[in-house]
Amino acid sequence: MAESVTVADLVKNTRLDVYHGAKLLADKEITISDISRPGLALTGYFNYYPRERVQLLGKTETAYSKNMSHDERLMIFRKMCQMTTPAFVISTGLPVPEELVQAGEENSVPILGTKMTSSRILSNMTNYLEGKLAERQSVHGVLVDIYGLGVLITGDSGVGKSETALELVKRGHRLIADDRVDVYQQDEQTLVGEAPKILNHLLEIRGIGIIDVMNLFGAGAVRQDTDIDLIVHLESWTPDKQFDRLGNGEQSRKFFDVEVPEISIPVKTGRNLAIIIEAAAMNFRAESMGYDATKVFDDNLNSLIKENSAHDSHKH
Numbered sequence: 001m002a003e004s005v006t007v008a009d010l011v012k013n014t015r016l017d018v019y020h021g022a023k024l025l026a027d028k029e030i031t032i033s034d035i036s037r038p039g040l041a042l043t044g045y046f047n048y049y050p051r052e053r054v055q056l057l058g059k060t061e062t063a064y065s066k067n068m069s070h071d072e073r074l075m076i077f078r079k080m081c082q083m084t085t086p087a088f089v090i091s092t093g094l095p096v097p098e099e100l101v102q103a104g105e106e107n108s109v110p111i112l113g114t115k116m117t118s119s120r121i122l123s124n125m126t127n128y129l130e131g132k133l134a135e136r137q138s139v140h141g142v143l144v145d146i147y148g149l150g151v152l153i154t155g156d157s158g159v160g161k162s163e164t165a166l167e168l169v170k171r172g173h174r175l176i177a178d179d180r181v182d183v184y185q186q187d188e189q190t191l192v193g194e195a196p197k198i199l200n201h202l203l204e205i206r207g208i209g210i211i212d213v214m215n216l217f218g219a220g221a222v223r224q225d226t227d228i229d230l231i232v233h234l235e236s237w238t239p240d241k242q243f244d245r246l247g248n249g250e251q252s253r254k255f256f257d258v259e260v261p262e263i264s265i266p267v268k269t270g271r272n273l274a275i276i277i278e279a280a281a282m283n284f285r286a287e288s289m290g291y292d293a294t295k296v297f298d299d300n301l302n303s304l305i306k307e308n309s310a311h312d313s314h315k316h
Contacts, residue, residue, distance in 0.1 A: 004029040005132045007087045007110055010054070014114075014124045016089065020101050021110030028110060030054060030086045033129035035122055037061070041080055051082040054125065057100075058091045058118030065097055077103035085109050089125070091118040131192065134184040137255060143176040143193045143226065144168050146281040150193060150226035152181060152260075153277065155234030159267055162203055164234075166211075167274035169203075174223045175213050178203045183228065185256040194225035230261055230284050232277050237266035 008025035011018060018025065036053040042064050057065075065073055081088070081103040088104065090096050093115040104111045114121050141154040142165045153161050162178055169175050177195035186192050195201075201214040201222045214222045231253055251262040261284070265276055 004031045005129060006030070007112075009132070010087070010125065010128065011112060013128050014121065016112040016114050016121075019090070019096055019111045019113050020104055021087075021108070024108055024110045028086050028108075030129060031133070033126060033133050035125055035129075037118075037122075038080060039064070042076060044076065046079055049080070051080075052084050052086070054086050055080065055088045056091060056118060056122060056125075057088060057094070059094065062090070062094050062097065070099065073097060073099040074102065078106065081107040081109040083107055087112050089113065089121065091116060091121050127186075131184065131186060134186070135256070136182045136184045138196075139181045139183050139193075139255075140179070141181055142178050143181045143195075143228070145174040145176060145223050145226050146278060147173070147285065149230060149281045149285060150176070150228045151277065151281050152193060152228050152231045153234065154231060155267070156236065158206075159234045159236060160273060161234060162205055164273040164277065166203060166205060167272075168277065169213055169217055169221050171274060171278065173278075174221055175201070175203060176223050176226050183255050185258055186227075189258065191228045191255050191258045191260060192225055193228045228255075228260055230263070230281065232280055233262055233264045234267050234273065235264050237268040 006026055007028040007030065010016065010030060011025060032050075032053050034050070034053055036050045036055050037058070038049070038055050039061060041049045042061055065076075068076070077097070077100045081100075085107075087110045088100060090111070090113040093113070096111055096113065101111060103109070116124070139152070139154070140157075141152050142161045143150060143152050144165050145151075146168065153164060155161055165175055165178060176193060177199060180196055180199060181193045182196055183191060183193050201212055202210050203213050204210050251264070252259045253262045254260075263280060263284075265273070265280070267273065
């Protein structure tokens with residue numbers, strides 16, 4: 001879990017313009033993903049002023065501040081610009097009140113801006129900060145983007161996860177993380193996986209060592225992160241173990257508050273796991289679009305049984 005994000009990171013990742021305080025950006029830290037719209041503070045009500053949040057001023061706030069005198073504005077903005085305040089953001093390309101610039105300089109608070117509307121930049125900043133500041137869980141496995149689906153491949157050490165990932169990359173799919181996947185919850189239904197910084201774009205193959213996938217296969221062979229849509233668990237095949245043959249055994253694994261569908265694939269010498277996992281991903285996508293091959297088989301089987309029953313009754 002990231003304890004904080006610098007204002008410099010926020011500027012870079014949400015395309016903000018720096019109006020004042022460029023030298024402060026790398027040292028100013030954001031620890032809370034919520035963004036403040038400080039309407040009440042502008043009226044002079046500071047009992048619950050969230051000073052540790054990024055402060056966003058839009059059309060409403062700037063229009064209200066115009067009705068104040070110069071001294072009132074300066075007093076209010078001085079109270080709002082506290083040492084723990086990460087930054088002020090002015091939306092919609094609005095002009096920055098000179099009193100805010102003065103108060104920001106006095107208390108080392110950078111002033112940022114954007115041509116985007118308040119609702120758009122609010123959404124962009126919140127999404128970015130929630131992703132960066134969210135609690136993370138480390139999972140042993142390999143994460144690959146297969147036809148736009150995030151597939152987390154899990155299984156015991158030595159079962160062939162990394163080799164399978166390499167084969168999938170060779171087949172045109174994209175690697176996100178090998179060996180360790182950092183997982184966090186983006187919203188009620190979405191789980192996101194990414195590689196720890198130290199393992200970015202790297203894949204470990206037994207007998208060869210560590211290879212740089214981006215170097216060998218190009219930028220199109222990797223991704224920074226992806227939603228996790230499906231878990232494929234690789235299990236060593238044994239004659240006594242029962243595996244789901246028809247694919248109608250509903251399994252899932254829970255991370256935080258999100259349930260992710262899971263399928264188990266037996267690993268046996270000679271099986272091409274990459275093609276099987278690729279097919280599993282395509283089948284999962286077809287099912288999510290309403291096509292269920294198992295149901296089609298069941299319906300066909302039931303029709304055949306009915307036909308045979310009818311044929312037998314005519315005989316008698």
